[in-house]
Amino acid sequence: MYTTKISGIGKYLPELEVSNDDLSKFMDTSDEWIQERTGIVTRRYGNKHKETTTTMGTRAAEIAIERAGINKEDIDFIIFATLSPDYYFPGCGVLLQRELGITKTEIGALDIRNQCTGFVYGLTVADQFIKSGMYKNILLVGAEMHSMGLDFTTEGRGVTVIFGDGAGAVVLQRNEEGKEGILTSNLHSDGTHAEELAMINPGSHGGYHLGKEKFGYPDQEFGGIFLTQKMMDDGLIYPNMTGQLVFKTAIQKFPESIMENLNAAGLNTSDIKMLIPHQANLRISQFVQRILKLRDDQVYNNIQKYGNTTAASIPIALCEAWEGGLIEEGDLVCLAAFGSGFTWGSVLLRW
16 A cells, blocks of 8 residues: 655755844743643744745745755645735745756645644645646645734733744655655644634634624625724734643544544553654643653654744654654554644544
8 A cells, every 4th residue: 555655855944043032122032831731842933034934835835845856847736834924915836946056847836724734634645646647746835924014012912922944845656665754644624712722813704703892893784994003003914822822622632533543553651752742832742742651752742942932842752862863663653633613634544
């Protein structure tokens, strides 16, 4: 049976390192306050006006393509996962294609807006395309430039201190020999609490959502205005998060999804060489580790250095772990994510 293997992987982190002490100059916070709640010490921010979500994704993609031993012209499909695109539309997929200089091949480009779970969703979608034989070399990119859309005031600190910029990419190919590749995956969602981790404005709801005026203001009886001055003046254009609800749900759904895959593959937690969770919060990762009874050397975390890079966090961490010799051929690797929507899922693969 054919499987989908990762044949090349790359990452890109901007040069600018922003510490917790740096953030304390803009808001009422401290290194101790941030580390206690998130585990984060530093994060990276892109070079404003010179770097974008797409350019960072391109840098990671170029490394992945080179390591896969193929030419960029060999890519026959692009999947780009992000919650911070360069433009509201078009998506970053076609912009990446242009940056790579492969527009002449006119390959398809798919954009995924599943926030923190974007890479896992993208990996699962790519797996189906590869197994069906529709595509041979799929480029999957997860990239984020959060720093361009955060509220650097005390009011916004609960969200702002968490996020950082960066990109990761993989080249996926059909594996016709051996046992390496994606073994099983699952995807889930529950939109009941969609607004509890969201960026509500601007949006097509016309300035308000489901009567919750705290998210905006109606401008007229029918229709509405996409973005108003009042939304900007009142700080309604930034992400919001109900942290306790997110934490409580994440520590439940992470283990459920991981065990679903292990059971489907007839494996146990002791078989996992490396669990790479989406880097949402170090406390969440540690809680999940305790629930699954995993050793420290079975879980990889780098949120301390980079913050939460949402769709980019898994490929960045996977790449870093592989570059550090922590993942070798034949190892069982589990990738898992939970985020806005709520959406969650995981992928089990043999490296």
